[in-house]
Amino acid sequence: MNNASTAKSGVDGFASNEARTQHIASTLKRRRNKEFRFRMMGILAVCFSIGLVGILFGTILAKGIPSFWQATFVLDVEFSPEIVKIDPKPVQEAGESPAEYEKRVNDWANRLNFINFNRLLLNSVAKVLPETEENRRAVLEMFASATRFDLRNLVIDDPSIVGKTVKLDLLASANVDVWLKGNIDRSLPDAQQQLSADARKWSDQLYEMGVIQNKFSTSLFVNADSRSSPASAGLAGAFVGSLMMMIVVILLAVPIGVAAAVYLEEFAPQNKFTDFIEVNINNLAAVPSIVFGLLGASVFIIMLNLPLSAPIVGGLVLTLMTLPTVIIATRASLKAIPPSIREGALALGASRVQAVTDHVLPLARPGILTATIIGVAQALGETAPLLLIGMSAFVANIPSTPFDPSTALPVQIYLWNGNELRNFFEGRTSAVIIILLALMLTLNSLAIWLRKKFEIRW
């Protein structure tokens, strides 16, 4: 039978077993090659994706890390009494109310504003580089324009400084920073350079003399954004704004999200209404974030008259945006807890609420924590909805309450990226990105670590 079928050119169309074997042997090589190629494509795709992660991080680190260091003057500044002419700081007299005293102190501080602090800078630079006497404007060009306020504040803090010579770290201007870091084409003609020829020459000289040094930039972390003095622009305002929004998100999204998830998973009857809620949540999770911004603009700003640019509004918008994430992830972690836990509690006479609050929720805590962290991380990086509620406005103060105008870290990236001093702010933007990415990666790895640590296999 077998013989017969092979003789009659078989079911699979081969004249004999040998012919079949031969055919298979000849196609085998082709098929193996194909297999190899397919596998290689997979490996290449993975390498490409991972390579992209690498390139992205590489370019941002390369651009951003140098920005953590800034060109800084290390100068001996003499607060000579001839220039800083100021009467001693007023002392509170007996019987004077604090308000009156404060007024006198303010008056005194205002008089300080008329003092030519720039003169101090000129003098101290002239001491190390005498030829700078010729061109005062070029010298002042080299300093961040906030420097004279720094000097004034030193005098306000400690009036006894007058008459002394102090070694100070003073920020150089953004243009000097860019020039010294080589982020600008040095061969450009004079008309296209931001700094005058003298300032460029002297910056180089002072840098070689060690008067200008590349120092770690603390102003980046402690100052708010600044327009008049780009070199001292920092991200403290954005950071505090982001922090406030995250607090609002945690305070609102977590309780509401967990309650909703517990209800849907443990209590909800199977009916049309709960089905509708479920569909809604799944759908909200996929709604573009900018739509939430539109919701915030029309409901919170136009209808409820809440302040523009305030972290409280941002926090509310981000809460609505992260709720679906928290609910879905919490439900998943509740689902993972075996029914036997609930049944055990119920069997011992606990009510359903008690079974949930005393047994299910404590066991689901790691899952809920992970869900929270993922939700917060997502909210932390969101930009588009914040633009629509006015958080892209320029704010030069660190907000002290959630109702003050503020910006947020991702929005600060957007704002600095659009700044006209591109050469300087490109590095600065990368620096904020590094900080933001570091925060995100920390949060995400915290979530992964928590999941690993508390993972229970039932």
Place this chain on the structure above:
Amino acid sequence: MNAVIIPAILLILAGFAYQIGLRASVRAASAAPTVSMHSRPSYHGWLAVLRAAVPAVVVYLIWYLFGGGIVDSMVLAQIPAANLPESVLAQDALMQRIFNLSTGFGVAGEAQAWESSAAAHMAMLYGYGRTITFALMATVAALGLFFSWRKTTPATRARNKVEKFITTAMLACSAVAILTTLGIVLSMLGEAIKFFSFVNPLDFFFGTTWNPRFVTVGTEGQAGFGMVPLLAGTMMIALIAMLVATPLGLLTAIFTSEYASDRVRAIVKPLVEVLAGIPTIVYGFFALVTVGPFLTDLGAFFGLDIRATSALTAGLVMGIMIIPFVSSLSDDIITQVPRAMRDGSLALGGTKSETIIKIVVPAALPGIVGALLLAVSRAIGETMIVVLAAGNAPVLTANPFEAVSTVTVSIVNQLTGDQDFSSPQSLVAFALGLTLFAMTLVLNVIALVVVRRYREQYE
């Protein structure tokens, strides 16, 4: 100030109420030692808290929501008719001015005598209102406490009542999702309808020029609100993004789920998923600073004129962003294809790649298509990458090397200017948002149905 003091008072009240309830239950228990209590003491405590705090909060909310309106109308009634402006908008502005006067906030210009007296009247009414509200809050809280103290018996079903409250509160929390959806639809619909009273919907949906800046209402040139160029730009960028993300994402998913060993998988998957955790503004910056110039140089090398901010730049980078989205969704779906189907193919002598291409992928295809649809909807709704990298040129073009604009970019542009919220230039953002919402909603629903249908097949 109120924001801190009122919660603080409520907290103290709650602590006090808890103690009252607790003591009442202890007293009830010792009064009738032979009967066992229905609920544990702490439930009586919580019940007292609810009875005291809930009515008080309700009273406060009523004042918060309606108090201002009532005071406004009373003040408005007092203003001499001669000084009352006709239009509602001007009346609102006047009330705002009086309110600012009454809080000592200060106003522009000199306050007139009748304004000052209205402000004083308003301040007085607010003072009364607040006093009455607080007195009412105290009364209802005290009544609740008194009720708890007197009516606590061993048979009081405190636990059931507290639990009823908890489940109701949880139901309310889940309803927030519905409220959000409702809020999105209603608010956008409201503003969009206002917009369509200025501009013909046909001109909006089928117009081919987008240039809202120079259009003034009531004049001829209302053709500037045509969204077709934006739609075309959105589609082009989404298409480019999918052309990048589909092969890379799918191959990555196939590799990690079918070929990679557990160890490689444990390294590769989280590394690719890092891409999903990066904020989109960072991608936008990356596109602008790195990818755009690179593409321009590359184009110059081949003699092509590629703009640094173009549909291609935005699309490429958006594709990178979507890779992990495609790969993790497809990974889930591929791993759900039953082992037996693979084994069958392998047993017949198929190679691994043949099994994947001819058995696994076709079996998983509906699910993968669903995943890709979700990715498309994400690409359509993505904002920051296109804001930074697409070049914002709302013209109809089929050339991906040119700058384009998208729906999301235009929403951002229209709402971040210094336009009045009620001008058509701002309102158009809501019409665009509604269109965007509708588009992504349809895509999401189809995708979710397809993915769900498919999953059920093998369960």
